Amino acid sequence: MPTTTLLDARAIQRALQRMASEVVERCGGTADLLLVGIQRRGVELAERIGALIEGAEGTAVPRGKLDITLYRDDLQAIGPRPVVSETRLPPSLDGRTVVIVDDVLYTGRTIRAALDEFADFGRPRRILLCVLVDRGGRELPIQPDIVGLALGTQPGDRVDVLVRELDGRDAVELVREVA
Amino acid sequence: MTSAALGKDLVGLEPLTADQIRLILDTAEPFKEVSERPIKKVPALRGKTIVNLFFENSTRTRISFEFAEKRLSADTVNVATSGSSVAKGETLVDTARNLEAMRIDMVVIRHGASGAARFLGERIRSNVINAGDGKHEHPTQGLLDMLTLRDRFGRLEGLKVAIVGDILHSRVARSNIWGLTKLGAEVAVCGPPSLLPRNVRDLGVTVLPRIEDAIAWADALNVLRLQLERMQAGFIPSLREYNRVFGVTSERLARAPRELAILHPGPMNRGVEIDSDVADGPHSVILPQVTNGVAVRMAVLYLLAGGSPDWRTEAGE
Numbered sequence: 001m002p003t004t005t006l007l008d009a010r011a012i013q014r015a016l017q018r019m020a021s022e023v024v025e026r027c028g029g030t031a032d033l034l035l036v037g038i039q040r041r042g043v044e045l046a047e048r049i050g051a052l053i054e055g056a057e058g059t060a061v062p063r064g065k066l067d068i069t070l071y072r073d074d075l076q077a078i079g080p081r082p083v084v085s086e087t088r089l090p091p092s093l094d095g096r097t098v099v100i101v102d103d104v105l106y107t108g109r110t111i112r113a114a115l116d117e118f119a120d121f122g123r124p125r126r127i128l129l130c131v132l133v134d135r136g137g138r139e140l141p142i143q144p145d146i147v148g149l150a151l152g153t154q155p156g157d158r159v160d161v162l163v164r165e166l167d168g169r170d171a172v173e174l175v176r177e178v179a
Numbered sequence: 180m181t182s183a184a185l186g187k188d189l190v191g192l193e194p195l196t197a198d199q200i201r202l203i204l205d206t207a208e209p210f211k212e213v214s215e216r217p218i219k220k221v222p223a224l225r226g227k228t229i230v231n232l233f234f235e236n237s238t239r240t241r242i243s244f245e246f247a248e249k250r251l252s253a254d255t256v257n258v259a260t261s262g263s264s265v266a267k268g269e270t271l272v273d274t275a276r277n278l279e280a281m282r283i284d285m286v287v288i289r290h291g292a293s294g295a296a297r298f299l300g301e302r303i304r305s306n307v308i309n310a311g312d313g314k315h316e317h318p319t320q321g322l323l324d325m326l327t328l329r330d331r332f333g334r335l336e337g338l339k340v341a342i343v344g345d346i347l348h349s350r351v352a353r354s355n356i357w358g359l360t361k362l363g364a365e366v367a368v369c370g371p372p373s374l375l376p377r378n379v380r381d382l383g384v385t386v387l388p389r390i391e392d393a394i395a396w397a398d399a400l401n402v403l404r405l406q407l408e409r410m411q412a413g414f415i416p417s418l419r420e421y422n423r424v425f426g427v428t429s430e431r432l433a434r435a436p437r438e439l440a441i442l443h444p445g446p447m448n449r450g451v452e453i454d455s456d457v458a459d460g461p462h463s464v465i466l467p468q469v470t471n472g473v474a475v476r477m478a479v480l481y482l483l484a485g486g487s488p489d490w491r492t493e494a495g496e
Contacts, residue, residue: 027306062390068224069223069224070213070221070251071221071222071223072223083207084206084208084209084210086208086209086212087209087212088212091217092217116222118367119219119220120216120217120220120221121216121217121218122217
C-alpha cells in the first residue's frame with residue numbers, strides 16, 4: 001500500500017508550535033486551562049503542546065489523560081479493546097477551560113464519547129477541540145477549533161500519526177488503499 | 180454471546196490460559212480508577228441486564244458483583260433463593276430459562292453443587308459467571324487475590340504463596356492454585372491432614388504440614404476461613420485446638436525471615452484461623468482484596484460482554 005508522508009518531524013514541530021499559540025489565544029491566557037490528551041497518542045501531543053505553552057508563557061499548564069473506551073458506542077460491534085488505558089483527570093472540571101487534544105479527527109465518535117465522559121467529571125466552563133490532523137469524514141456534528149493539518153481522505157485510507165515516545169519517530173503518514 | 184477474548188462463560192480459572200488471566204488482571208487496572216471518580220460509573224454495559232442468582236448465602240461477593248455491574252451501568256436483578264420459585268422446587272435450568280425468556284444478558288451464579296455454573300452455561304445462551312460452585316472454583320476470588328498479590332509484589336512469577344486452612348472444602352483454594360500456578364507462582368498448602376485433598380500434590384503444589392514451615396517459606400499467606408460446621412463433622416477436634424496448631428498469630432509471624440503479606444477471603448473467624456492483630460496489622464491486605472474484588476469483577480463483566488455481533492447465527496437462530 002502506498003504511503004505518503006504528510007508531515008515530517010520538523011513540520012509536526014512547527015504545527016504544534018502554532019497550535020500551542022492558538023490554544024493560548026483562543027483561551028485568552030492560561031488561567032484555568034487544562035489540556036486533556038485522548039489515549040494514546042493524544043496524551044503525547046498534549047504533553048508537547050503543554051510544554052510549548054509553558055515555555056512561551058512561563059506558567060505551569062496542568063495536563064490530564066482520558067481513555068474513552070468505556071464510553072464507546074460500539075462495544076457490541078467490535079468487542080472490547082484488549083486493554084483499557086489510564087484516565088487521569090483533576091477531581092473536578094468545574095469552571096475550567098478544557099482543551100481536548102487528539103491525533104486524528106475522523107468520524108467524531110471518539111470526541112462524542114469524550115464529551116460524555118467529561119460530563120461525569122463536572123461542568124467545564126468551556127471545551128475546545130485541538131487535533132493534529134482533521135481528515136474529514138464526520139458522522140456527527142463535531143468540528144475542531146484548532147487544527148494542525150486538514151485534508152480530505154477516502155474511507156479506505158489510513159492516517160497514521162507516529163510519535164517518538166511510542167513509535168520511535170515523529171511523522172504523519174497517509175496510507176492509501178489500492179483499489 | 181461469545182467474547183473473543185474469554186469465550187462465553189467464566190466457570191473457573193482451570194480452563195483459562197495464562198494470557199487470558201493476565202488480560203483480566205490488566206483490564207482490572209483502569210477499573211480501579213473508575214471507583215475513585217466523583218461519579219463512579221461508566222456506560223460500557225448500558226442496556227445489559229444481569230441476574231445475580233445466589234443459591235447460597237453471600238454478602239461480600241454478591242455486593243461486590245452488584246457494585247461492579249452498577250458501575251458499568253448494567254441493569255441488575257438479585258434473585259435470592261428463599262422465597263423464590265426455587266424454594267418451590269423449580270430446577271436450576273428451569274429458573275434460568277425463565278429468566279432468559281425475559282431477555283437477560285448475563286447470569287452470575289453461586290450454587291452449592293460443584294459444576295453448577297458450567298452446567299448452566301451449557302444450557303442457556305446468556306453469559307454465565309461462576310460466583311462459587313460447591314467445592315469446585317470461585318474464579319473471581321482467585322483473580323482478586325492474584326491482583327492484590329501483584330499490586331503488593333509487582334509480580335506473580337516466582338512468588339511463594341501458602342494457602343492455609345481447609346483446602347479440602349475450599350473453592351477459593353482451588354481457584355488460587357489454578358490461577359497462581361498458571362502465572363508462574365509457587366503454591367504450597369498447609370492445614371490439618373483431614374482437611375487436605377488426598378491428591379493435592381497432583382495440582383502442582385507443595386504440602387507443608389506445619390504452619391511454622393509455611394511462614395518460613397512463603398512471601399504471602401492466603402488464610403482460608405474455617406467453616407465452623409467442619410468441627411461438628413469431626414474434621415478438627417476443636418476451634419481452640421485449631422488456633423493453637425494452625426492459627427496465624429503475630430508471635431508466629433514475628434519469626435518469619437521476611438515480611439509476609441496476609442490475605443483472607445472473608446468472612447474472618449477472628450481468634451480461630453487468624454488473630455485480630457494480624458488481620459488488622461500492617462501486613463494485612465484484606466481490605467485491598469475487597470477493593471480489588473470490584474475492579475476484577477468489572478473487568479470480567481466487561482470482557483465477557485463484548486462479542487461478535489453474529490452470535491445469533493452461531494446459536495443456530
